[in-house]
Amino acid sequence: MQKLNDLIEQVVAGLGFELVTVEGSPRGRLLRVFIDIARGVTVDDCEVISNQLTRVFEVENVDFDRLEVSSPGLDRPLVKPADFERFAGTDIRLRTRVPVGSQRNFTGVLKGLRGSAVAVDTEKGELLVAFDDVEKARLVPKF
Numbered sequence: 001m002q003k004l005n006d007l008i009e010q011v012v013a014g015l016g017f018e019l020v021t022v023e024g025s026p027r028g029r030l031l032r033v034f035i036d037i038a039r040g041v042t043v044d045d046c047e048v049i050s051n052q053l054t055r056v057f058e059v060e061n062v063d064f065d066r067l068e069v070s071s072p073g074l075d076r077p078l079v080k081p082a083d084f085e086r087f088a089g090t091d092i093r094l095r096t097r098v099p100v101g102s103q104r105n106f107t108g109v110l111k112g113l114r115g116s117a118v119a120v121d122t123e124k125g126e127l128l129v130a131f132d133d134v135e136k137a138r139l140v141p142k143f
Contacts, residue, residue, distance in 0.1 A: 004024075011056050012033070015052060017035045017037050018037065019033070019035060020035060021072070021079050022034070030065065030067075032068045033049065033068070034069075034070060036072055046069040046070055047069075050069040075138045075141055078092065078137040081116075081131055083137075084112060084118050084131070089109065090139055091107065091142065092110045092138060092139055093106070094127075094136070095135045096129055096135060097133050100129065106120060106127055108127065109121045117129060117130050
């Protein structure tokens with residue numbers, strides 16, 4: 001799967017977009033590719049990426065039944081260390097791999113990275129979680 005992720009990232013970055021994440025179904029029959037760009041993702045952007053990936057997959061003999069390309073949505077997942085810096089100051093929901101003080105789910109304002117730890121200002125004070133101990137993190141949209 002890593003080789004496929006690298007291939008997708010190369011294509012997406014080559015077209016000027018950021019690859020947020022790739023999801024695959026069991027046996028790789030469905031591929032979901034989430035892209036982002038500062039101006040916001042349009043339907044036309046998704047079509048361009050989808051067409052390009054389809055052509056590359058044919059050349060590289062990537063076997064799949066369905067390809068979906070979309071924006072990450074308002075509750076965008078934070079995946080890479082750079083995401084935690086870029087979205088500092090926003091509300092997030094974070095789940096840790098192991099409990100921190102008998103708790104695994106936290107919400108608060110993302111403060112960014114402190115070394116290799118994610119800093120979140122929660123209602124109970126500042127939380128520092130090693131980046132590798134973050135299971136999931138998502139933005140919390142404000143309406």
